[in-house]
Amino acid sequence: MAANRVHRAAGLDVGSAHTRCVICVVEEGRIRFAGAGQVDSRGWANSKIADREQMSESVRLAAREAERQAGISVDAVVVGLGGEAIHGDNQAGKHDFGRPREIDQSDMAYAVEKACRQQLDAERVLLQVFPQDFTLDGNAGVVNPRGTRASRLEANVHIVTTSAFEHQSLVSAVHEAHLAVEETVYEGMASAYSCVAPDERRQGVAIADIGAQSTEVVVYAGEAMIQAFSITLGAEHFTRDVAYDFKISFEDAEKLKLEYGCAIQGLTADNTFIEVPSADGRPSREKQRKRLNFILESRADFLFRYIKKKLEMCGMERRLLKGILLTGGGACLNGMCDVAEQVLNCQSLNGLPDGIQDWPDTLANPQWATAAGLAMYSGRLKEHRYQKRSSPGFLSLLMFK
Numbered sequence: 001m002a003a004n005r006v007h008r009a010a011g012l013d014v015g016s017a018h019t020r021c022v023i024c025v026v027e028e029g030r031i032r033f034a035g036a037g038q039v040d041s042r043g044w045a046n047s048k049i050a051d052r053e054q055m056s057e058s059v060r061l062a063a064r065e066a067e068r069q070a071g072i073s074v075d076a077v078v079v080g081l082g083g084e085a086i087h088g089d090n091q092a093g094k095h096d097f098g099r100p101r102e103i104d105q106s107d108m109a110y111a112v113e114k115a116c117r118q119q120l121d122a123e124r125v126l127l128q129v130f131p132q133d134f135t136l137d138g139n140a141g142v143v144n145p146r147g148t149r150a151s152r153l154e155a156n157v158h159i160v161t162t163s164a165f166e167h168q169s170l171v172s173a174v175h176e177a178h179l180a181v182e183e184t185v186y187e188g189m190a191s192a193y194s195c196v197a198p199d200e201r202r203q204g205v206a207i208a209d210i211g212a213q214s215t216e217v218v219v220y221a222g223e224a225m226i227q228a229f230s231i232t233l234g235a236e237h238f239t240r241d242v243a244y245d246f247k248i249s250f251e252d253a254e255k256l257k258l259e260y261g262c263a264i265q266g267l268t269a270d271n272t273f274i275e276v277p278s279a280d281g282r283p284s285r286e287k288q289r290k291r292l293n294f295i296l297e298s299r300a301d302f303l304f305r306y307i308k309k310k311l312e313m314c315g316m317e318r319r320l321l322k323g324i325l326l327t328g329g330g331a332c333l334n335g336m337c338d339v340a341e342q343v344l345n346c347q348s349l350n351g352l353p354d355g356i357q358d359w360p361d362t363l364a365n366p367q368w369a370t371a372a373g374l375a376m377y378s379g380r381l382k383e384h385r386y387q388k389r390s391s392p393g394f395l396s397l398l399m400f401k
Contacts, residue, residue, distance in 0.1 A: 007383065011078050011190070021059075033357065042054040076182045082230055103147065134156065186216070206324040207324070210331050215307075256276065297335070323349065352369065
């Protein structure tokens with residue numbers, strides 16, 4: 001009897017604040033945690049790659065720590081991308097047969113490929129394709145048309161693209177860390193992959209991955225992704241607001257935010273004060289803690305009102321029956337879920353990594369959702385590597401949506 005095939009799967013989350021790597025072992029369709037590494041990120045400036053060599057060093061250190069903890073090495077990773085270069089668009093691709101005939105898988109793939117080629121220029125790279133449904137001879141809403149007779153097939157998809165320059169810079173930095181790139185994946189989708197169950201997608205759910213410089217949002221309905229977008233607003237913007245208002249350094253503002261901050265000012269008594277450092281060796285000052293929380297609540301309210309507008313545009317503002325899940329480091333600020341519920345009028349919870357055996361309690365927090373999702377995606381790629389990914393990779397992308 002043949003021995004069980006064991007695969008090594010690794011996900012790499014290269015954020016502007018932290019670089020995280022997760023290594024897992026996949027055997028008989030089950031994925032098990034092996035090790036993780038985290039280091040402070042270097043090489044970023046204004047949410048863009050400024051020094052590829054420094055970024056490569058951050059990648060190398062995070063991967064080395066994960067390998068040390070796992071006791072195994074990896075030579076390839078699935079890498080996440082996000083930021084202002086991300087665009088999500090709905091597209092349609094038509095396939096006219098000329099006469100009625102039975103639709104097969106190749107017809108579906110061709111229609112999807114035609115949809116992906118719409119408005120894709122040399123400066124953009126296709127990251128993911130999310131088939132939504134198909135239209136047959138004018139009849140919309142067909143999920144699986146295979147075996148049905150029709151003379152015209154139209155594929156409705158949501159595509160996620162990014163800047164070719166940013167994409168190549170990140171891939172090159174990973175290569176310089178002596179790691180191959182199996183796949184590049186939109187970070188918002190990776191977070192959803194690790195913390196959203198299929199039945200939750202069917203009922204309608206959104207995921208907001210709040211990173212240091214940007215927030216990645218994906219929206220699911222009926223299992224299909226119907227919207228993906230990036231907002232150039234993240235956890236560091238909250239900190240900058242505090243630094244500006246209190247006239248303190250970014251580092252001191254970050255400490256105050258983490259120790260005393262809450263995105264709901266009403267939870268703090270008016271007579272509660274905090275000690276705020278002063279510059280140039282002057283004595284520290286006292287500020288109302290409520291003022292700190294007012295600043296944070298204002299920024300959180302702005303973020304979720306922007307998300308609400310985007311949900312209204314795609315017709316999902318009242319259809320999130322499973323609510324919104326918050327992931328990323330910015331989701332760890334107290335009160336963020338409360339503000340999301342108030343603004344979006346739906347339930348809000350922190351999204352936690354799920355689906356990986358032996359996942360440690362110390363990593364059971366929203367900050368690790370993206371890295372976990374990337375490792376899970378890597379595991380699925382390894383399990384199905386006999387299906388080669390071709391651009392736009394219809395079969396693979398359909399499998400991993």
